[in-house]
Amino acid sequence: xxxxxxxxxxxxxxxxxxxxxxxxxxxxxxxxxxxxxxxxxxxxxxxxxxxxxxxxxxxxxxxxxxxxxxxxxxxxxxxxxxxxxxxxxxxxxxxxxxxxxxxxxxxxxxxxxxxxxxxxxxxxxxxxxxxxxxxxxxxxxxxxxxxxxxxxxxxxxxxxxxxxxxxxxxxxxxxxxxxxxxxxxxxxxxxxxxxxxxxxxxxxxxxxxxxxxxxxxxxxxxxxxxxxxxxxxxxxxxxxxxxxxxxxxxxxxxxxxxxxxxxxxxxxxxxxxxxxxxxxxxxxxxxxxxxxxxxxxxxxxxxxxxxxxxxxxxxxxxxxxxxxxxxxxxxxxxxxxxxxxxxxxxxxxxxxxxxxxxxxxxxxxxxxxxxxxxxxxxxxxxxxxxxxxxxxxxxxxxxxxxxxxxxxxxxxxxxxxxxxxxxxxxxxxxxxxxxxxxxxxxxxxxxxxxxxxxxxxxxxxxxxxxxxxxxxxxxxxxxxxxxxxxx
Ligand code: GLN
Numbered sequence: 001x002x003x004x005x006x007x008x009x010x011x012x013x014x015x016x017x018x019x020x021x022x023x024x025x026x027x028x029x030x031x032x033x034x035x036x037x038x039x040x041x042x043x044x045x046x047x048x049x050x051x052x053x054x055x056x057x058x059x060x061x062x063x064x065x066x067x068x069x070x071x072x073x074x075x076x077x078x079x080x081x082x083x084x085x086x087x088x089x090x091x092x093x094x095x096x097x098x099x100x101x102x103x104x105x106x107x108x109x110x111x112x113x114x115x116x117x118x119x120x121x122x123x124x125x126x127x128x129x130x131x132x133x134x135x136x137x138x139x140x141x142x143x144x145x146x147x148x149x150x151x152x153x154x155x156x157x158x159x160x161x162x163x164x165x166x167x168x169x170x171x172x173x174x175x176x177x178x179x180x181x182x183x184x185x186x187x188x189x190x191x192x193x194x195x196x197x198x199x200x201x202x203x204x205x206x207x208x209x210x211x212x213x214x215x216x217x218x219x220x221x222x223x224x225x226x227x228x229x230x231x232x233x234x235x236x237x238x239x240x241x242x243x244x245x246x247x248x249x250x251x252x253x254x255x256x257x258x259x260x261x262x263x264x265x266x267x268x269x270x271x272x273x274x275x276x277x278x279x280x281x282x283x284x285x286x287x288x289x290x291x292x293x294x295x296x297x298x299x300x301x302x303x304x305x306x307x308x309x310x311x312x313x314x315x316x317x318x319x320x321x322x323x324x325x326x327x328x329x330x331x332x333x334x335x336x337x338x339x340x341x342x343x344x345x346x347x348x349x350x351x352x353x354x355x356x357x358x359x360x361x362x363x364x365x366x367x368x369x370x371x372x373x374x375x376x377x378x379x380x381x382x383x384x385x386x387x388x389x390x391x392x393x394x395x396x397x398x399x400x401x402x403x404x405x406x407x408x409x410x411x412x413x414x415x416x417x418x419x420x421x422x423x424x425x426x427x428x429x430x431x432x433x434x435x436x437x438x439x440x441x442x443x444x445x446x447x448x449x450x451x452x453x454x455x456x457x458x459x460x461x462x463x464x465x466x467x468x469x470x471x472x473x474x475x476x477x478x479x480x481x482x483x484x485x486x487x
Contacts (some may be wrong), residue, residue: 004029005165009074009222012168016063016073020223023056023063023073030075034119034166041142043151043161045080048087049118049180054179055117062115068171071229072115076169079158080121080214081107081128083202092124092136092154092202095350096329106234107171107213108306114229119167123157126352127321128178128206130154131424134415135354142411143186145449149408152182152424158216159186163450164486169217173203175210177428180440183216184403184452187442189469189479190216191223195435196241198227199234208239210309210432220441220469220480224248227462243460251463252470257291259468261455262396267427273406275446280402283443283453286475290421292468295376297392297399301384305430305454306422308385311365311378312433317355318362324350341484348368357418386434393458394400395448398468399426403440403452427454437462441469442478450481 004026015021031049038044048101052075061072066297078448083089083101090096094267095242104112112118125135131140133156141156142162151160155172159182162170172179174192183190191214198213215226228249233242263284274377284294326332326346333349336342351359405426413420431438436459440452453472457465473479 005033005168007168009071009168009217009225010217012074013070018070021080023059023117026073027052027056027075029120030119030167037166039165040166041144041160041166043123043141043157043164043166044120045090045092045123045138045157046088050051050116050118052117053089054111059115059117063329069114070225071111071466073117074169075117075119075167076111077119077122077158077161077167078171079124079155079173079349081124081173081204082171083204084108084118084121084413087121089121089204090137090338091128091322092126092138093352093355094137095324096139097331099329101202103202106199106236107230107409110229116370120156120160122170124410125154126172126355127154127204127317128154128175128321129317129354129358130179131177131421132409132414133157134411135352140411141252143408144486145187145408149410149449150185152185152404152408154178155183155216159188159190161187162188162216162218163187163483164484165340169215169222171213172216172349173211173213174432175206175313176189176432177216177425179216180428180452180454181401181424181437185408185438185450186218187481188218189220189439189441190214190225190354191227191439191462191465192431192437193227193462196239196435197437197460197462198368198472199232199240201234201236205320209316209321210313210453215393220439220466221252221473224252224470246463248463248466254467256468256471258293258296259285259398260293260396261468262392263294264397264399264401265296266300266302267401271405271423271426272293272402273446275450276402276404276406279443279446279451280453283472285474290471290475293394296396299385299388299392299430301381301388302430305385305433306426308381308433310361310422311431312382313376314358315365315375316362318359321355321359382433384409385430389434389436398464399456401454403427403454407447407449407451431456435459437465439465439469441473442481444478445481
């Protein structure tokens with residue numbers, strides 16, 4: 001029984017169906033691992049053990065009655081950005097430290113309907129703003145590969161927990177790279193779907209035109225299973241697209257021979273760590289061995305993606321975060337003198353430094369006189385970047401590059417240098433600006449630490465992405481490697 005944390009989702013499902021173990025036993029096993037390791041790693045803000053055991057009991061009944069689906073009885077953790085009825089949803093912020101949502105996010109609801117069991121809520125950068133998990137009100141998350149290093153962010157708790165086998169799967173969100181970059185730094189597989197593929201309802205808004213939820217797990221096959229349950233139209237989110245969900249599991253098995261994969265020239269220049277570059281090249285060789293045709297493509301305007309993002313994302317954040325005023329929910333200061341004092345002090349006390357920085361930048365960019373120069377300009381850059389991708393997809397079925405320019409950096413190394421922190425997402429942000437799907441999966445390690453290979457797909461081509469990632473994982477064992485002490 002002690003190896004349950006090593007099993008893939010498919011193996012867990014088979015074991016549950018065969019009666020080799022129950023969902024309650026499975027959940028107890030993972031809760032014990034959380035108790036053992038999470039003092040060190042700090043991946044979870046809330047452990048919902050009581051609720052988890054109840055849900056597991058209900059899943060066992062469903063399995064016994066023969067009413068189980070492929071995910072019934074399997075545990076997961078949700079990033080603490082998803083509203084969960086009755087269990088605290090903090091978004092990594094003091095502002096929501098006392099917030100208990102009266103409803104479940106659509107993603108949470110769908111995975112619960114599929115019978116998945118929530119173990120708890122994952123630590124994250126405050127309001128998903130960050131690339132290292134150091135902006136969390138609940139303290140930083142440690143990378144299980146080296147506990148002096150960051151796990152990446154903002155979905156760092158989700159990534160570190162899956163890497164350390166404290167949960168077989170997790171949800172994350174990606175506004176500028178927050179699924180892919182932590183997946184890369186922790187050595188797991190994470191997929192950011194096309195904008196509109198997964199409902200944002202009940203997912204706390206950061207930058208609404210960029211935010212997208214996705215699965216984080218050990219393999220592409222596990223991500224395919226999770227995405228099948230998460231994706232689909234939701235009338236409560238007007239940006240969610242009404243379009244049938246592909247059969248992602250069937251897609252995994254498609255042949256990849258002859259597939260044209262575009263190697264993005266701009267992702268291999270200055271700023272890329274040479275160890276990471278060598279690792280990506282090794283993965284490319286294996287892809288060629290699978291019969292994939294590599295072609296060079298260019299995204300000439302990708303260098304404007306980080307500056308455009310740091311206008312658009314803060315602008316939308318400044319508007320979204322205006323709702324935290326100390327009146328309806330969230331932190332309220334003690335003894336306000338008057339309404340203005342209530343607003344000012346509640347916000348001053350509730351938000352951390354990075355969130356305040358973004359609100360100030362965003363408010364400035366949207367103010368009269370600067371709107372055209374900054375916000376409108378950034379929206380135009382966004383169109384140019386989307387056009388670059390359209391051109392690239394005329395020459396290739398998928399695109400490839402690193403997910404992050406370097407391996408996990410040390411805690412504290414970039415905390416005082418926001419620009420250097422922002423550059424962590426230099427290869428991921430353009431994808432969000434264009435609304436495309438992309439994933440990060442383990443490539444060979446560099447400097448002893450995980451490296452993420454990024455694959456980018458055309459709109460709603462998640463099936464193809466998962467297909468190539470799965471075939472590469474069948475041919476390699478990079479995704480199976482486990483940090484020492486967590487095997
Ligand atoms: N690191 C980026 C930021 O700080 C992206 C975050 C995200 O994708 N949520 O905004």
